[in-house]
Amino acid sequence: MKLNAKEFGAMQGGVKEFIHKHLEMRVLRKLGLHIAGNNILEIGCGSGFGAELINAYHPSNYLGIDLMPQQIELAKRRNVKNSQFELLDATQIDKLSTSGLFPHQVEEIVVFRILHHIPEWKKVLKESYEKLPPGGSIYIIEPYRFLSKLADLFLAWQHPKEALFSTAEFEQEMRQLGFQIESISIGYGFAMRGTITKPVE
Numbered sequence: 001m002k003l004n005a006k007e008f009g010a011m012q013g014g015v016k017e018f019i020h021k022h023l024e025m026r027v028l029r030k031l032g033l034h035i036a037g038n039n040i041l042e043i044g045c046g047s048g049f050g051a052e053l054i055n056a057y058h059p060s061n062y063l064g065i066d067l068m069p070q071q072i073e074l075a076k077r078r079n080v081k082n083s084q085f086e087l088l089d090a091t092q093i094d095k096l097s098t099s100g101l102f103p104h105q106v107e108e109i110v111v112f113r114i115l116h117h118i119p120e121w122k123k124v125l126k127e128s129y130e131k132l133p134p135g136g137s138i139y140i141i142e143p144y145r146f147l148s149k150l151a152d153l154f155l156a157w158q159h160p161k162e163a164l165f166s167t168a169e170f171e172q173e174m175r176q177l178g179f180q181i182e183s184i185s186i187g188y189g190f191a192m193r194g195t196i197t198k199p200v201e
Contacts, residue, residue, distance in 0.1 A: 017049050020049055020050065020053065020112065021049075021053055023186065024112060024113075024141050024186070024191070025053045027141070027184070027186055027191045028110065028139045028141070028191060028193075031139060031182060031184070031191060031192075031193040032137065032182075032193055033108065033110070033137075033139050033193075034108065035054055035057035035058065035059045035108065036057055036058045036059070037058070037059070037060050038059055038060055038107040038108050039059065039060050039061045039062075039063075039102075039104040039105060039106055039107045039108075040054055040059045040061070040062045040063070040106075040107070040108050040109075040110060041062075041063050041064075041065070041093070041096075041102070041106045041108070041109045041110070041131075042054065042062070042063070042064040042065070042109075042110045042111070042112075043065060043090045043093070043109060043110070043111045043114060043124065043128075044065070044066055044067075044090060044111060044112065044113075044114025044115075044117070045064025045065060045066050045071070045072075045075055045085060046066060046071050046074075046075070046112075046114075047071055047074035047075055047078075048064065048071075048074060048075030048076070048077075048078040048080060048083075048085065049078075050064070050110065050112050051064050051075060051078065051080045051083045051085070052078060052080055054110065055080050055081060055082065055083055059082070060104070061082065061102070061104050062080075062082060062083040062084070063083075063084050063085075063086065063096075063101070063102040063106075064083065064084070064085045064086075065085070065086050065087070065088040065090065065093070066085070066087065066088075067087070067088075067089055067090065069087055072085050072086070072087050084101075084102070086101050086102075088101070090114070090118055090124045091118070091120045091123045091124055091127070092127075093124070093127050093128065093131055094127050094130065094131070096131070105133060106131050106132060106136070107132070107133065107136050108136060108137055108138075108139065109128050109131070109132065109136075109137075109138040109139070110138075110139050111138065111139065111140045111141070111142075112141050113141055113142060113143060113189070115140065115142055115165075116142055116143060116145075116164065116165070119162035120162075121162075121165065122173055125138075125173060125174065125177055125194075126177060128194075129177045129178060129179060129194075129196065132196045133196065134196050134197070134198065135195070135196060135197075136195070136196050137193050137194060137195040137196070138179070138193070138194045139191075139192070139193055140191070140192045140193075140194070141186070141189060141190070141191045141192075142165075142170065142189050142190060142192075143188055143189035144167065144188065144189050144190070145164050145165065145166050145167075167183075167190050170190075170192075171183060171192075174192070174194050177194075178196070178197075178198065179194030179195060179196070180194070180195045180197045181193065181194050181195075182195075
């Protein structure tokens with residue numbers, strides 16, 4: 001789902017970008033995120049700050065997708081080298097193969113705090129599993145469920161109820177799909193690596 005106006009404003013710059021750069025990116029690198037020379041897909045690229053962080057590690061190709069035209073417009077204004085941004089629903093990443101938007105094998109997928117906005121988050125994980133090659137990984141950061149509920153209660157951010165997953169529920173879904181997972185707490189949420197360890201059927 002699209003962010004409402006209140007959350008959209010809160011996600012631009014400031015504290016969000018500081019945390020993004022000095023905590024979240026470092027945590028994902030610690031989990032094994034290997035960017036140099038790889039084709040990277042970022043689900044929910046927002047205004048493009050994540051693309052700037054990823055580009056600093058020299059990916060072969062980068063694609064950021066987002067459901068909100070306003071975010072894609074902001075991301076394109078950053079003029080991040082060797083990067084492209086496309087308006088695409090995260091539940092439709094299977095279309096990348098047939099649309100010609102990104103004619104490269106996706107080798108790593110990065111998701112910064114976006115799945116708790118998507119009612120069909122399980123479908124996003126399933127399509128990510130099918131999109132990645134053996135040895136490829138998805139790197140995810142998500143807030144704990146109680147924080148999303150507090151944001152809805154006190155800030156009226158209106159997260160979809162279908163996406164208010166617990167950490168245990170999320171891990172179970174990843175394992176059922178076939179990902180080998182590694183997960184660590186980052187205080188306000190969890191960071192997770194899910195790796196394809198066998199050929200995708």
